[in-house]
Amino acid sequence: MVEQGAIKASQARHATTRRHVRYITLLLAIMVISSLFLPLYTGAKTSISQSYATTDKLSLGSIVSLKNNTTDQVVAASTYNIDSILGVVINDGSSILSLTNGQENQVQVATGELASVLVSNINGDIVRGDQITASPIKGVGMRATNNTKVIGVAQDKPTNSDKQQFYTDSNGKEQPVILGEVPILVNVSFFFKEPDKTLIPSALQNIANALAGKPVSTLPIVISAAIFVITIVVVVSIVFAMVRSSIISVGRNPMSQSAIYRDLIQLSALVLAILSVGMIAIYLVLTKM
Secondary structure (H helix, E strand, O other): OOOHHHHHHHHHHHHHHHHHHHHHHHHHHHHHHHHHHHHHHOOOOEEEEEEOOOOOOOOOOOOOEEEOOOEEEEEEHHHOOOHHEEEEEEEOOOOOEOOOOOOOOOEEOOOOOEEEEEEEOOOOOOOOOEEEEOOOOOOOEEEEEOOEEEEEEEOOEEOOOOOEEEEOOOOOOOOEEEEEEEEEEEEEEHHHHOOOOOOOHHHHHHHHHHHHHOOOOOHHHHHHHHHHHHHHHHHHOOOHHHHHHHHHHHHHOOHHHHHHHHHHHHHHHHHHHHHHHHHHHHHHHHOOO
8 A cells, every 4th residue: 555655646746747847848849939029029129219309200111310519409400400410300219229319300310230221312312221421301311322321221222202392402403213111221321432444543543533623434434545645645756756856957057056055945835735635635524524
C-alpha cells in the first residue's frame, strides 16, 4: 500500500510538471509571435515627436523649419528657409512618445521614422529612393536634384496626385504642379548630388561653369575647347612669323628698325584682336548653347 501511494504521488508530480512545461511553452510562443507582429504595428508610427508653437496654418504632412532665432516655434518650410528644416507635421496620436511644452497653437513634428509627407512634381516625378527637400510651395516637398538639405527618403510613389494645380514661381509666373502624398523615412540630413559622368575633366568643367555662371553641358565645352586651341595655334603662328621676320630684316638691313617696330605694333594689335574674338566666341558658346 505504501508503494502504491508513492507511485501515485510521483505520477501526480509528473503531471503537474508537464502542465507547467506546457504553460511555459505557450507563453514563450505568445511572446515570439508578439515580437514578430509588434514591428508591423509600431512601424506605422513615428518613434518620437515633439510639439512646437506656430502661427502658420499647417496641414498634416507639411514640412516645417524652425523659425529664425527660436528653438520652439516652426513655420512652413520652403526654399527660402531650407537650412533650418526640422521635420514633418503629424497627428497628435501618430507617435509612440509625444513631448509637449504646454503652449497654444501647437503642432506635433516628427523628426524620425516613417511619415506621410506632402510633395510636388516641381523637380520631376518622385519615385522610391528619391531624396526629398523643401520646394517653392510652403510646406510641400520635391525631389532633390542639387546639393541641399533634405527631409528624408521617399519609400514609394506619391498617391492622390492626379489633380493639376498652379503655383507662382520666383519670376512671378504661374507654373503647373501636381501635389500628392508620399511615405518618407524622415531623417534630416544634407544631400550631395553625385557629379554626372562625362568625358570632360572636372577642372575644365569647373572653369566652364564659372565662365558661364551656370552648369554647362558637354557639347559647348568641346566646341569652346576647339575654338581655344585654334585661336592659340593662330596666335602662336603669327608671333613666330613676326619674330622670325624681324630678325631676318634687322640682319639684312640694320637701318630698317623703325619700319620693323611699326610692323610689330600692327601685328601685336592683330594678335590681341584675334585673342579677343576667340574669347568672345567661347563665352557666347558657353552661355548661349
